[in-house]
Amino acid sequence: MEFARDMHSVCIGIWVKVGARNETPGKSGISHFLEHMFFKGTLSRSAQDIAIEIDSIGGEINAVTSTEYTLFYVKVLEEFMEQALDLLTDLILHSTFPDADIEKEKNIVYEEIKMVEDNPSDYVHELFSKSIWGEEGLGQSVLGNETTIRSFTRQDLLQHINNHYGTEKLIVACSGNFSEERLVDHLNRTIGTIKRDGQGNNLETPRFSGALNIVTKDLSESHICLGLKGLSYKSDNKYVMHLLNTILGAGISSRLFQNIREKRGLVYSVYSYHMAYFDAGLWAVYAGTDRKHVSEVINLTVDEIRNLPKSVSAEELGRAKAQLKGNLLLALESTSNKMTNIAKQEIYYGKYFSPDEIIQMVEAVTLDNLRALADELLREDRFALTVYGPVDKEKLRMSCELMQKQAG
Numbered sequence: 001m002e003f004a005r006d007m008h009s010v011c012i013g014i015w016v017k018v019g020a021r022n023e024t025p026g027k028s029g030i031s032h033f034l035e036h037m038f039f040k041g042t043l044s045r046s047a048q049d050i051a052i053e054i055d056s057i058g059g060e061i062n063a064v065t066s067t068e069y070t071l072f073y074v075k076v077l078e079e080f081m082e083q084a085l086d087l088l089t090d091l092i093l094h095s096t097f098p099d100a101d102i103e104k105e106k107n108i109v110y111e112e113i114k115m116v117e118d119n120p121s122d123y124v125h126e127l128f129s130k131s132i133w134g135e136e137g138l139g140q141s142v143l144g145n146e147t148t149i150r151s152f153t154r155q156d157l158l159q160h161i162n163n164h165y166g167t168e169k170l171i172v173a174c175s176g177n178f179s180e181e182r183l184v185d186h187l188n189r190t191i192g193t194i195k196r197d198g199q200g201n202n203l204e205t206p207r208f209s210g211a212l213n214i215v216t217k218d219l220s221e222s223h224i225c226l227g228l229k230g231l232s233y234k235s236d237n238k239y240v241m242h243l244l245n246t247i248l249g250a251g252i253s254s255r256l257f258q259n260i261r262e263k264r265g266l267v268y269s270v271y272s273y274h275m276a277y278f279d280a281g282l283w284a285v286y287a288g289t290d291r292k293h294v295s296e297v298i299n300l301t302v303d304e305i306r307n308l309p310k311s312v313s314a315e316e317l318g319r320a321k322a323q324l325k326g327n328l329l330l331a332l333e334s335t336s337n338k339m340t341n342i343a344k345q346e347i348y349y350g351k352y353f354s355p356d357e358i359i360q361m362v363e364a365v366t367l368d369n370l371r372a373l374a375d376e377l378l379r380e381d382r383f384a385l386t387v388y389g390p391v392d393k394e395k396l397r398m399s400c401e402l403m404q405k406q407a408g
Contacts, residue, residue, distance in 0.1 A: 010176035018164035029144015078177040089190035128225035131213035166198025175338035210382030222389035230281025
């Protein structure tokens with residue numbers, strides 16, 4: 001919990017440590033589908049009642065499913081905290097999951113899947129993840145697919161709750177202007193009454209595959225995802241990784257943005273990102289470009305990554321530190337972001353790091369740390385590459401094979 005008496009809002013989140021990677025392939029997408037179904041009515045509120053109540057107090061209630069967790073949250077003015085908390089805990093404890101609504105929701109999720117597939121700059125990441133991690137675990141789509149969704153029954157949803165919505169996997173995080181006493185009292189009377197333990201997360205450490213995956217489609221642009229094995233959440237080098245990624249492609253002063261977009265005009269969008277999981281990670285670059293520039297953009301990106309160990313400078317490190325600290329402090333002005341920060345630290349580290357502690361860890365990173373990590377990541381694995389859109393498969397394959405040989 002984090003108090004902020006100078007704010008007018010409060011954000012409360014109930015986090016469940018279950019996501020797409022915990023699902024069996026035959027039930028892919030059930031965490032996300034269940035997240036939808038929690039909003040379809042409780043013993044005392046219909047779905048319409050829920051919508052009217054939250055709008056009537058000017059609040060926001062929503063949920064998010066990811067690869068490793070599911071989040072239900074509410075954000076309201078502090079005077080409505082208890083009403084909002086009552087609504088949120090009612091969803092978790094007393095949702096009814098009517099069969100008729102399950103069938104209707106299947107159509108809604110089908111439309112959500114099609115919406116993602118119709119947005120190639122989003123869909124390429126799903127193709128990329130599956131190519132790297134395989135058909136199970138981290139490679140599974142959060143949304144699932146039409147076949148698995150069609151099979152879901154009310155009993156499947158109840159079994160998923162019984163397996164995963166237990167005391168060992170539930171975390172409540174809160175930030176903003178609120179009464180701790182009233183919050184804890186309400187939670188003890190509601191979420192605190194849950195008795196089931198749920199199943200443990202016995203996960204196999206995923207294996208990173210540096211595969212080439214070319215999916216052709218008649219689009220106006222080709223969409224590129226290229227990456228290397230990254231770091232897990234618990235890595236001691238996590239802030240080194242953040243700074244290295246900032247220098248490579250996080251922001252308009254980054255190397256990728258300046259070289260590929262500003263200097264050469266080959267793309268509108270290009271950026272790098274790092275995805276950390278409990279036991280694995282991915283360091284990747286996305287770019288969208290015309291089909292005739294695909295090989296050039298890939299080669300320029302690979303050159304920028306390979307040059308990092310010997311070329312990253314003290315000036316870039318100083319600028320990246322300032323950027324990272326600024327992004328952190330600006331984000332924490334939001335009660336939603338504060339709540340998320342508290343919960344993720346508990347989920348992944350089991351302890352809380354204050355903003356001052358995080359800034360100290362960022363400041364402690366040296367130029368040698370950056371160069372050593374860049375060198376280590378480049379030695380670890382071959383590049384993984386997914387291209388989605390109009391592309392000459394054989395020409396691109398030959399270009400990539402040459403690129404890999406030059407690396408060896």
